[in-house]
Amino acid sequence: MDDLKKGMEVTEAKFKLTLCDGTACIHKHSKELLLAVESELDKHGLRQAVKINLSGCLGMCKDGPILIVNPGFVMYGGVRVEDVPEIVQSHLVDNKAVTRLIISPDYLYNRFFRVFGDVDFFGRQMRICLRNCGIIDPENIDDYLALRGYEALAKALEMMTPQEVVDEVKKSGLRGRGGAGFSTGLKWEFTAKQVSDRKYVICNADEGDPGAFMDRSAIEGDPHTVLEGMIIAGYAIGASKGVVYIRAEYPLAIKRLEKAIAAAREHNLLGSGILGSNFDFDIEIRLGAGAFVCGEETALIHSIEGSRGMPRPRPPYPSVSGLFGKPTLINNVETWANIPVILLDGADWFSSIGTETSKGTKVFALAGKVHNTGLVEVPMGTTLREIIYDIGGGIPKGKMFKAVQTGGPSGGCLPEQYLDTQIDYESLAKAGSIMGSGGMIVIDEDACMVSLARFFIEFTQDESCGKCTPCREGTKRMYDILTRITEGKGRPGDIELLERLGGMIKRASLCGLGQSAPNPVLSTIKNFREEYEEHIHAKTCRAGQCTAMLSFTVNEKCIGCGACKRVCPVAAVEGARREKHRILPDKCIRCGQCYEACKFDAITRA
Amino acid sequence: MLTPMQIIKNKRAEAVHRIIGKGYLSTRRVYVGMATCEIAAGSKDVMQVFRQAIADGVTDVYLSQKGCAGRCNLEPTVEVIEEGKIPVKYGRVSPQRARDIVERHLKKGEVITEWMI
Numbered sequence A: 001m002d003d004l005k006k007g008m009e010v011t012e013a014k015f016k017l018t019l020c021d022g023t024a025c026i027h028k029h030s031k032e033l034l035l036a037v038e039s040e041l042d043k044h045g046l047r048q049a050v051k052i053n054l055s056g057c058l059g060m061c062k063d064g065p066i067l068i069v070n071p072g073f074v075m076y077g078g079v080r081v082e083d084v085p086e087i088v089q090s091h092l093v094d095n096k097a098v099t100r101l102i103i104s105p106d107y108l109y110n111r112f113f114r115v116f117g118d119v120d121f122f123g124r125q126m127r128i129c130l131r132n133c134g135i136i137d138p139e140n141i142d143d144y145l146a147l148r149g150y151e152a153l154a155k156a157l158e159m160m161t162p163q164e165v166v167d168e169v170k171k172s173g174l175r176g177r178g179g180a181g182f183s184t185g186l187k188w189e190f191t192a193k194q195v196s197d198r199k200y201v202i203c204n205a206d207e208g209d210p211g212a213f214m215d216r217s218a219i220e221g222d223p224h225t226v227l228e229g230m231i232i233a234g235y236a237i238g239a240s241k242g243v244v245y246i247r248a249e250y251p252l253a254i255k256r257l258e259k260a261i262a263a264a265r266e267h268n269l270l271g272s273g274i275l276g277s278n279f280d281f282d283i284e285i286r287l288g289a290g291a292f293v294c295g296e297e298t299a300l301i302h303s304i305e306g307s308r309g310m311p312r313p314r315p316p317y318p319s320v321s322g323l324f325g326k327p328t329l330i331n332n333v334e335t336w337a338n339i340p341v342i343l344l345d346g347a348d349w350f351s352s353i354g355t356e357t358s359k360g361t362k363v364f365a366l367a368g369k370v371h372n373t374g375l376v377e378v379p380m381g382t383t384l385r386e387i388i389y390d391i392g393g394g395i396p397k398g399k400m401f402k403a404v405q406t407g408g409p410s411g412g413c414l415p416e417q418y419l420d421t422q423i424d425y426e427s428l429a430k431a432g433s434i435m436g437s438g439g440m441i442v443i444d445e446d447a448c449m450v451s452l453a454r455f456f457i458e459f460t461q462d463e464s465c466g467k468c469t470p471c472r473e474g475t476k477r478m479y480d481i482l483t484r485i486t487e488g489k490g491r492p493g494d495i496e497l498l499e500r501l502g503g504m505i506k507r508a509s510l511c512g513l514g515q516s517a518p519n520p521v522l523s524t525i526k527n528f529r530e531e532y533e534e535h536i537h538a539k540t541c542r543a544g545q546c547t548a549m550l551s552f553t554v555n556e557k558c559i560g561c562g563a564c565k566r567v568c569p570v571a572a573v574e575g576a577r578r579e580k581h582r583i584l585p586d587k588c589i590r591c592g593q594c595y596e597a598c599k600f601d602a603i604t605r606a
Numbered sequence B: 001m002l003t004p005m006q007i008i009k010n011k012r013a014e015a016v017h018r019i020i021g022k023g024y025l026s027t028r029r030v031y032v033g034m035a036t037c038e039i040a041a042g043s044k045d046v047m048q049v050f051r052q053a054i055a056d057g058v059t060d061v062y063l064s065q066k067g068c069a070g071r072c073n074l075e076p077t078v079e080v081i082e083e084g085k086i087p088v089k090y091g092r093v094s095p096q097r098a099r100d101i102v103e104r105h106l107k108k109g110e111v112i113t114e115w116m117i
């Protein structure tokens, strides 16, 4: 309800203007434009009724500067300072749009912002991968076809050689969205170059990061775009078979994929002689049992082959020897969903979005202590602060921001001073975390960083396949040490021990799981070392989350009502009615129920 | 022989035709979020309310499901799009709210601002 109300307050402005603030538009004097708009609004006394947002590059540089008026998502292009009085008078005062300046570009992305509404949440986003999610009926291929669906495939088949498709993807600068961020075009090129009687295309939809749901939502919202990307790749690298590897825990996504594949076959978008060409391609689904390690590409391939999902050393990379020993192209769901847009809107356009090294957008599953939790897709180069505060709406209940965790169990925790870090592969790595597949958890002052690190290492030690001893045993040892620290039994030297173990596990593990498993621990030690020290030396947890270190005592405010006595599960409270009660420390299990139940602040938690 | 581009353009035309045949040009289009997250928040019951309303005689409505647009904390979401008007998006739609949307918005044309996102 709070969020709804909050939404209401902001919508009280009658109009919202969004001005593109990308470099190209600034070049075309968008700054002067902003000043002109502001002074014109003042002239009409409209300053209160109009809210102005600046957005990052909207990717429409050739039509810039762009000015969007909401409600209605009326988009003006090539706006000059001289046009401002007319726009304000006609649109904002007389409620009549200025038709001569309206542009409706035929781009695939962002075309539905009008429908998304909700400018505060969507204003800073850019939807390429999720362009149709929440818009079309994912179970009806007609909806996809109507929105230029499979046109990129037709374009590739008719107007491009396989090599040209590879070149276009290479030129776009797209990098893998599954975590490692390897150049997608190069990967396609390597696989295309292999000479073999058979090649495979795989979609990695294992999505094992706890709390991540980007890939699931993308498939559930728009399954055909993933299929189209895969078919195009099949054509580009010379493969005739594709496999979607998806965890069995995603029944609805699986159902929609099955429906989509069946519909695509019916329309001859899969099968032999696709769209009247001589290109054959088909896709099948393989279900995974939901093991984190099976998201690693070589383990995933083993799993499809019917063996146990264990990684193997690379090289050879899957592009040389993958599924059944054949050259195999494996990409993440989000990577695939970008392909049709790159072919239709063009690699030049795509590479104009983002930063020097990272192009396009990234989808994040925004979760934790933030107002607007949800799926967001932002251009690379957006800062963490913009995501958390502008899109996410900040931290609820007036709490303090403490850290943001990206990259799930392979990533790290960044404290306040990194909030202005731009989202791209290199910047996040430099700050001490990773891009990962897109999990983003916001942490407030109530969280204990040691417990958080323990949570992630508990996950990885459980998910370790057991092949490498450092990963199998080392993560277990780290977990034990963290457990004892949170129980108030930490020893001097534990921090150094964790650091040494972590370094060893990273160096001596075969696959990315072990190589990254210590990251959550190491990054919290780096950025929140004092919390570890407090736990070990002072036996306190500032967040009050490590209950084993708490003690509960009854203070002078007690009136002897007996509320605490009634809720105590282990009968550790004694005292006669109307007399001050007492908590027996030996019996107390520190569950905190008495603390919650007391209405008189008579229980001290320390 | 048609080229792939010609074939896909024909397919698009046919698809648009079929969508229109299902009543897409109705004055109102109602979209109910039906991804795993939305369903977990109760959108199946909400969908049922709209289906029932149409079965009970509310006319000129095109009802469709959609995937998740990302507003997790406000789900289930329902969108009412009317030609020439600003799309209306409701958050936290319970079956009761859905019934009210049918009564007030679809039948009387009233936009229920307090539930809008």
Ligand SMILES: Cc1cc2nc3c(=O)[nH]c(=O)nc-3n(C[C@H](O)[C@H](O)[C@H](O)COP(=O)(O)O)c2cc1C
Residues within 6 Å of the ligand: A175, A176, A177, A178, A179, A180, A181, A182, A184, A204, A205, A206, A207, A208, A209, A292, A293, A294, A295, A296, A297, A298, A330, A331, A332, A333, A335, A437, A511, A512, A513
């Ligand atoms: C432990 C581990 C888990 C992984 N899980 C996933 C996953 O769930 N989804 C995914 O796309 N990639 C995952 N990867 C990365 C894949 O190995 C591979 O790099 C990716 O699928 C390549 O696709 P991309 O280039 O499109 O990112 C994982 C890697 C490791 C080491």
